[in-house]
Amino acid sequence: MTLFKSTMTAMGALALFMPALAETPQEKGFAIAERNDVSDAGFGTSTVELTMTLADPSGRTTKRDLRIDTREKEGDGNGDRSVTVFYSPRDVEGTALLTHSKVIESDDQWLYLPALRRTKRISSSNKSGPFVGSEFAFEDIAGSELGKYDYTYLETVTETVGDEEMELDKVECIPAYERSGYDKIHCYFDTEVFQARKFDFFDRGGQKLKTLILDDYRQYEESLWRPHTQTMTNHITGKETVLEFGDYEFGIDLDERDFEPEALERL
Amino acid sequence: MSRLVLTLVGVAVCATAPAQGQRFDVRPEVAIEARLLPDDPQFDDQLTVSQLALILTGEISWRSKDRDTRVQFEPLVRLDAEDDERTYFDVREASISHEINRDWDLLIGVSQVFWGVAESRNVVDIINQFDTVEDVDEGEKLGQPMIRVSRRSDFGTVEAFYLPYFRERVFPGADGRLRTDPVIETDKARFERGGDEWAGDLALRYTNRFGGVDFGAHVFHGTSRNPRLDFNPSNGFLEPFYPELSQGGLDVQWTRGAWLLKGEAVIADMLGETLTSAVGGFEYTLFDVSGTGLDVGIIGEYLYDDRDQTNLPNTIFENDVFVGTRIALNDVQDTEFLAGAIIDDQTGGVFASAEFQRRMGDTLLLEIEARAFAAKDDPFIRSLEKDDHLLVRLTRYF
Numbered sequence: 001m002t003l004f005k006s007t008m009t010a011m012g013a014l015a016l017f018m019p020a021l022a023e024t025p026q027e028k029g030f031a032i033a034e035r036n037d038v039s040d041a042g043f044g045t046s047t048v049e050l051t052m053t054l055a056d057p058s059g060r061t062t063k064r065d066l067r068i069d070t071r072e073k074e075g076d077g078n079g080d081r082s083v084t085v086f087y088s089p090r091d092v093e094g095t096a097l098l099t100h101s102k103v104i105e106s107d108d109q110w111l112y113l114p115a116l117r118r119t120k121r122i123s124s125s126n127k128s129g130p131f132v133g134s135e136f137a138f139e140d141i142a143g144s145e146l147g148k149y150d151y152t153y154l155e156t157v158t159e160t161v162g163d164e165e166m167e168l169d170k171v172e173c174i175p176a177y178e179r180s181g182y183d184k185i186h187c188y189f190d191t192e193v194f195q196a197r198k199f200d201f202f203d204r205g206g207q208k209l210k211t212l213i214l215d216d217y218r219q220y221e222e223s224l225w226r227p228h229t230q231t232m233t234n235h236i237t238g239k240e241t242v243l244e245f246g247d248y249e250f251g252i253d254l255d256e257r258d259f260e261p262e263a264l265e266r267l
Numbered sequence: 268m269s270r271l272v273l274t275l276v277g278v279a280v281c282a283t284a285p286a287q288g289q290r291f292d293v294r295p296e297v298a299i300e301a302r303l304l305p306d307d308p309q310f311d312d313q314l315t316v317s318q319l320a321l322i323l324t325g326e327i328s329w330r331s332k333d334r335d336t337r338v339q340f341e342p343l344v345r346l347d348a349e350d351d352e353r354t355y356f357d358v359r360e361a362s363i364s365h366e367i368n369r370d371w372d373l374l375i376g377v378s379q380v381f382w383g384v385a386e387s388r389n390v391v392d393i394i395n396q397f398d399t400v401e402d403v404d405e406g407e408k409l410g411q412p413m414i415r416v417s418r419r420s421d422f423g424t425v426e427a428f429y430l431p432y433f434r435e436r437v438f439p440g441a442d443g444r445l446r447t448d449p450v451i452e453t454d455k456a457r458f459e460r461g462g463d464e465w466a467g468d469l470a471l472r473y474t475n476r477f478g479g480v481d482f483g484a485h486v487f488h489g490t491s492r493n494p495r496l497d498f499n500p501s502n503g504f505l506e507p508f509y510p511e512l513s514q515g516g517l518d519v520q521w522t523r524g525a526w527l528l529k530g531e532a533v534i535a536d537m538l539g540e541t542l543t544s545a546v547g548g549f550e551y552t553l554f555d556v557s558g559t560g561l562d563v564g565i566i567g568e569y570l571y572d573d574r575d576q577t578n579l580p581n582t583i584f585e586n587d588v589f590v591g592t593r594i595a596l597n598d599v600q601d602t603e604f605l606a607g608a609i610i611d612d613q614t615g616g617v618f619a620s621a622e623f624q625r626r627m628g629d630t631l632l633l634e635i636e637a638r639a640f641a642a643k644d645d646p647f648i649r650s651l652e653k654d655d656h657l658l659v660r661l662t663r664y665f
Contacts, residue, residue, distance in 0.1 A: 054599050056599075062599050062629065063629070088629070089626060089630070089664075090294060090296075090629070090630060090664030090665075091601075091626055091662070091664060092601065093294070106524070108479075108522075116381055116406075117379045117380060117381045118381040119381075121384075121476075121481045121520055121522045121527070122522075122527075123522060123524065123525050123526070123527060123552055123554075125525045125552075125554060126552075126554035126555065126562065127554075128554070128555045128558070129554050129555035129560055129562060129597055130555075130560045130597045132597070132601070133597055133598045133599040133600070133601065181555070181558070253333060255369050257369055257370075257419050260419070260424075261476070261481070262417070262419065262424045266337065266364065266366070266372070
């Protein structure tokens, strides 16, 4: 081995080794979350209809049908914009929630009450409270913008999610926004297509409160992945909320005006 | 109207093809209502103990696949077992709206519009007549015929309204409760403008938002929704007189954290006089109290009105304080409780109200409302003093 060659080999090994040395668990955690965020870029607009089934431990169930329109974020500091419309139960039909999510600032939200034809700007400080009686808290359904959490890579594990065995990066996600109901969240991203597969939510006492499983991922337009079943289980109460999604439609004709409060009465 | 029905039937046939992506819905509602009045009535002829009613309503709607066109029809029939004036038919909505392009939007037909931000009373909310028969607290509205053109831009939204026909307020009859003394003869209404309901009103509204501030401004020229009640000495009745009204107003809400700060004000010209009506206050919500999921809202508002009550249509909201609370359980049944009282800080008169609602199963809604009046020195509340009541309504959705 010539000196030249051995030097090059050493440098190569060093070059390979350097990022690993420099990368802290925080950086690696962020990189994993970012990889997931980037995999979603460029979807533009989407609409999807879904059924939310609320079940208590005795097996009683209630269904809610809704539709979610989403418009991808534009500019720094902004998150996605979404409109959630309820079709059932009938007494709340037409009720709509418009959210302009933000990364660091609190989101802007408006609620449309169809009986009064009233659009009301509402406080978005409700993070830990339940969303329409479900096991999803408001913070669980808010856009998961990168800047909302501090990430720490924990380990890579092999687990069965749904009925598929997969390799998962386990990342500790700590809410960076105020009034979260969680001490921390363990977020699991698969290492193949970088999608979120599971979340374990820990309450302020450090106890495991809820688990969310994202399952039945389907691929749209080359690179967009969407889960079609989301199951949130509350370990304390035994209650469960299942979201079952229909087919997503991407690139539909919804402009920025359709995500303004004035548009809510025209859904 | 028959053309509308034909359109809807045609649409119903189309709707059998779900892949089309359009939406056609027929959703009837039936409600039974019992009003329980524990006190003996103040006036002869007034009904006693209980008042039963049947309400048939619902919505037929269609939305095109591109969501640009909407047709809505919402009739309401109310059958009151006791009071003929409370038996009526109204079209709450019968409209076609179309988004012409990204910026322009048109609505033609009978519709309802809400303006304002406050909880106790919305002084800027001028488009629709209130259905005072259905509800004493200005919560229900009659459908208003209109043409509405909206222009949306990066600098806010401008809406222009032409309202060709005026809807009169309907008052309870002699045998009804919650009435004035003497009785108001709804049929004897007089109008300053053109002598009838066809004078036509115009309104312009602008809305925009900056950060946490949402605001609206409007001007209106037309007929006052609130009539002056003139005593007719020849028959001893009160007769509504609807004067010409020109007004301009502002409504603003500032949302910050769990606080909502609200203000509405109107300056109006009527019968040669100028008046100011305003309401302002706050709403603060404690979310997810102690991790129970329960939200508790606290509302405080002040109502102000400087009108000359001898010459102009009267208001009971002269200098009043409103305090209220809203409690939402955020449970599967969407259980909600609302309570509030308006206290006149000069006469000491009080109007208090509590409402409870809870869904039962998927298709039944139970609503309970309690209303109480204490007049003290308040001339407007005096005739209602024996009308404290409890209302129970059960609505079945199909």
